[in-house]
Amino acid sequence: MTPTSFDPASAAIVIVTYNRSHLLQGLLTSIRSMDPKPGRVVIVDNASSDDTTEVVDSFRADIGTEIVYRRLETNTGGSGGFSEGMRTAYELGSEWIWMMDDDVEVLPDGLARMGKWSTRFKSIQGRRYDYDGSEFYWQYRIAERMGIPIPFAPSGFDGTGFKEMNSGCFEGMFIHRSIVKEIGLPDPRFFIYWDDQLYGWLASRRTTAVIVDEFVLRRTREIVQWDLGIRHLNASSNAYRYYIMRNRAFIKHYYRAHGVYNPVLFGAGTTLTFFKELIRLAFVERTVRGTSNLFRGLRDGGRIGRDRSWRPMAPLES
Known part of the structure; x- marks a missing residue:
């Protein structure tokens, strides 16, 4: 059943981090400025050897929401981290789970922008600004039988403000617990790569999955590109x-x-x-x-x- 209204407190942001406390600090700072805020922030630490634990603790008093910190004994990669993070959020009763890496920041009204689509869809991807402030293009469609992204799927939006997708990206996936229940947790065996594409594909087989014309995240790490x-x-x-x-x-x-x-x-x-x-x-x-x-x-x-x-x-x- 599709929700009839959106309660920000029903959402959990799930963050996976590994030895990048300076980036995590930037993300947590942005969450502190959000309005509205999620009900909780689940942080999965892939056995970092830096000061990640201390950085997390420094935000507990004034971030404005509950922090749930899970430090793993070994590095399970992004796949294992998101699997554990989603499991934690699901078991805590979160209705909506918003996944993100530590190298992004949330825009202040990001949750409100995602929430306004939650009465229509159950698997939603927002848009991101790149490190330099440009619009980040994400390959939201895959050639299903080939199992690879379609690199030049149209980037523009029409008046509906959304496009159907059959993929997923853990840097911003916003998914309802009912879909998680049906398809299970992300597969930790991937360690890194293809895990989110596959998970989004599984979700699209159960519900209408969409990317919406809402900028909600900004990437904070520069990557060498062609x-x-x-x-x-x-x-x-x-x-x-x-x-x-x-x-x-x-x-x-x-x-x-x-x-x-x-x-x-x-x-x-x-x-x-x-x-x-x-x-x-x-x-x-x-x-x-x-x-x-x-x-x-x-x-x-x-x-x-x-x-x-x-x-x-x-x-x-x-």
Whole structure:
């Protein structure tokens, strides 16, 4: 049942952080200035070795909402962090869960802007400003059978103020607990990459998922990019390159479970992903070092893809 009104106190902001206390401080400062504020802020710390705990404690007295702090014993990556954060918010009874990394700030009226769409939709993505203040373009549509983003999906909005999406991004995903109950928690096995795209895809199979023409976040970390006009290709890392290829196997398993797996089209998506990473190396990072991580990811993904005992995340019980 779609909610008939929005109560800001029913929402929880879920933040995942790892050794970036200076960025987390900026995000918490922005939350302190929000009006209205969420009912609670859930912070998942992926076993940081810096002063993250002290930074969190310094905001408890005057941030204006409840802080729930979960420090994990090991670094579980963004995937594990968001899975734990969503689990925590869900078990605390939050109706709406707003996910974000530590390298963004919330605009003061961000929650109100998201909340006004909550009576119509249950999986909502707001818009972001980039580090330099420009409009950040996010690939909100995927070519489903290939399992890859459509890089040039139209960026403009019509008078409705929203566009349907079949993807997701944990840097701003705003999702209702009823959808979380149906599709389960984000899969921590991804560690990093593809996890939010897949989770948004799962949500879009249960409800009309939308990106709305509302700017609610601003990115606070500058990333080396190759400017392609409306599209930017960001710099990456060896770890990202490995998981980009390995985690294709997890998507394959989910697709099989949902009856949409096409080996030819999905294989084409994997091939395009591989060549996109080669282009990223050559034109953004200007090196050829790192290709071995792509091959390692393919190798390990092949082993995972052949594991017939592998199962997707289960729905949540009442």
